[in-house]
Amino acid sequence: MTDLLPVRGSPGSPYTRKMLALLRYRRIPYRYMQAPQADLPAPKVGLIPVFYFADDTGAFDAVVDSTPIIRRLEEEYPGRSVIPKDPVTKFLDTLLEDYGDEWLTKAMFHYRWYYADDIDMAGSILPHYADVTESDDKLATMKKAFSERQISRLYVVGSNDTTAPVIENSYKRFLSCLNNHLKKYPFMLGNRPGSADFGCFGQLTQLTQFDPTPGKVVIAQFPRVHAWVSKMEDLSGVEPAEDGFLDAGTLPSTLQDLLTELGRTYVPVMLANAHALENALETVTTVVDGKPWQQEPFPYQGKCLQWLRIEYARLEEHDKNRLDGILQGTGCEALLARP
Ligand SMILES: N[C@@H](CCC(=O)N[C@@H](CS)C(=O)NCC(=O)O)C(=O)O
Known part of the structure; x- marks a missing residue:
């Protein structure tokens, strides 16, 4: 029992999945x-999933935040790595993981708490995840309180009547880009799964398999992506090839298209968020896809951008140049603009 790593989470939490x-x-x-x-x-910080890492004395430390936990697990458990060795492919993997964690989550939260059908389903089922034996009366009370709280928090991810079409169109374009990419490669970075796949998968478990409105989109138009999500759930039997990650020198156009999609939405919002934080502004204001975007600044996403910039700064000059060449024209180069 002691060598089993303790983890706490919930099936309704994309980061748990x-x-x-x-x-x-x-x-x-x-x-x-x-x-x-x-x-x-x-x-x-009261977030899930929580990982409990034992120290030398056997005492547990409760840790949250999936992205650094993935890197820590790479150190503590060798083999079957999800981090590409080539520093340029590795950067692209980190970037796509961050997109999943920080942008796709907007679609996930928006659809769940914006539409009546989705609110009703989430409100009815999610409270049961705490205790399936809870009485129907208690559940009805929990449904109301939980739904009201979540709806009141839509503004946190920037979901409102103005941004709703921006979020939904971006979700559909992302699905289309991923679908095209999966016609040739089983994973985002090629023939073995990287941390990006797990980040995007987490959000897509909810968007494709739980919430009815975004689920209908994927069932009607992108059955391949629906199947991909189900397969991602358990890859314990996959034997990854050593050279399974894409060679950054010969990236397929479908990956370039994915990066261009990031450049259209995630990039301007991450930059505007950083600008608002640096200047202590009350509101993040930018234009995404020709439509106004307004939300409260999100300090955590400011840190995410700093982490990406640190990873970029640590690259050797020739790797920086290789990466710059790949990002050029996708819109993602703006994230890393050299001063
Ligand atoms: N950056 C964190 C985000 C985790 C997160 O946002 N978790 C959500 C659920 S998916 C949460 O715990 N919300 C508070 C709650 O459910 O009480 C990670 O990557 O693990």
């Missing part, structure tokens, strides 16, 4: 708990 699929693929033995445990510490 991201990490469980990662653990299965990496063949890291874990035990999964769907409620807080009295004998395990609470994390500093």
